[in-house]
Amino acid sequence: QVQLVESGGGLVQAGGSLRLSCAVSGRTFSSYGMGWFRQAPGKEREFVAAISGSGGSRAYADSVKGRFTISRDNAKSTVYLQMNSLKPEDTAVYYCAGGKSFIASDRPYEYHYWGQGTQVTVSS
Numbered sequence: 538q539v540q541l542v543e544s545g546g547g548l549v550q551a552g553g554s555l556r557l558s559c560a561v562s563g564r565t566f567s568s569y570g571m572g573w574f575r576q577a578p579g580k581e582r583e584f585v586a587a588i589s590g591s592g593g594s595r596a597y598a599d600s601v602k603g604r605f606t607i608s609r610d611n612a613k614s615t616v617y618l619q620m621n622s623l624k625p626e627d628t629a630v631y632y633c634a635g636g637k638s639f640i641a642s643d644r645p646y647e648y649h650y651w652g653q654g655t656q657v658t659v660s661s
Contacts, residue, residue, distance in 0.1 A: 559633030
């Protein structure tokens with residue numbers, strides 16, 4: 538059974554930083570792309586960042602480019618999202634997603650597995 542477990546969310550002031558982690562079990566981690574999505578209250582889930590199975594290809598939403606960095610450690614079966622210069626509009630539940638293939642995709646339908654989500658709250 539594939540499991541994705543996120544951690545690292547919390548409350549931070551605007552301008553601060555957080556690092557999210559997502560530990561994956563039950564599949565060959567390095568064979569699949571991984572992504573981060575988020576959902577704010579009253580809004581649809583949106584793409585944040587993605588990384589290919591090897592880590593050689595990354596994609597970001599325009600709203601987080603230059604502030605967020607996605608990375609992965611295939612030896613630890615873990616993907617990370619380093620979030621810097623946080624803004625109140627970054628407040629959301631952040632979800633880790635396991636891809637159907639090797640690629641880094643911004644499309645939710647390219648992901649087969651989802652974590653339970655971790656809350657990130659940025660105060661002004």
